[in-house]
Amino acid sequence: MIESFVIALGAWRWVVLGLVLLALELIAPGTLLLWLGMAAIVVGGLALLFDPGWQIEVVGFAMLGLAAAVGWWFLGRPDNAASTDRPMLNRxxxxxxxxxxxxxxxxxxxxxxxxxxxxxxxxxxxxxxxxxxxxxxxxxxxxxxxxxxx
Incomplete structure (x- = not known):
């Protein structure tokens, strides 16, 4: 039943998955689900435009999710220890x-x-x-x- 619903959604399944992941980010913050949700929405948008096939969609989701998470880890993460005016606040x-x-x-x-x-x-x-x-x-x-x- 759920499988047929997911198949009937077509490319929209990625957008729905992305929105679910973004909603889960609100419950369990940590930014990983944020990037995975955004990657799913991007794959959904691309799947709506090009219909590449589910294999390419899954690979694209994995690559975008990994790239976004790794990019955030190295470039976007705030360095709280160096940017605070009170570095010994909790020590x-x-x-x-x-x-x-x-x-x-x-x-x-x-x-x-x-x-x-x-x-x-x-x-x-x-x-x-x-x-x-x-x-x-x-x-x-x-x-x-x-x-x-x-």
Whole structure:
């Protein structure tokens, strides 16, 4: 039943497939279905004009879809890391490397705390009393490594 419907659509099946793929792109974004949908619509348009046969249509769809996806990957993808004015936005701990702070709590047995703005951060380093000025040397997740300020 579905097969006979698809055959009855003729070249319009590619346009319908393209529209379905574009609609699916709205549900599962990621741009791959966008390019495949556009390739299907182009093949449908060409099939309406020239009627090349289903084998050439399938090969044309595969080539156009692949070319569009690869072209987007290399040429059109935004490079968010390089184009943002705040490259460390989601890497809060790494933003503090190289900065100097005062210990909120002493470092005992290698662990202590510092206050940065309104947040208390866990720090690791050599034992030091509270109030000591320390420089953040590294970040590992939510932990900061510190050394005495020189």
């Amino acid at each position: 809060r701990a790494e933003r503090h490397v190289g900065r100097v702070f005062t210990l909120e709590a002493p470092i005992l047995n290698g662990e202590g705390r510092i206050r940065i703005d309104d947040t208390i951060w866990r720090v690791q380093g050599p034992d030091m009393p509270s109030g000591t000025r320390v420089k953040v040397t590294a970040a590992d997740g939510a932990n900061l490594s510190v050394a005495p300020e020189l």
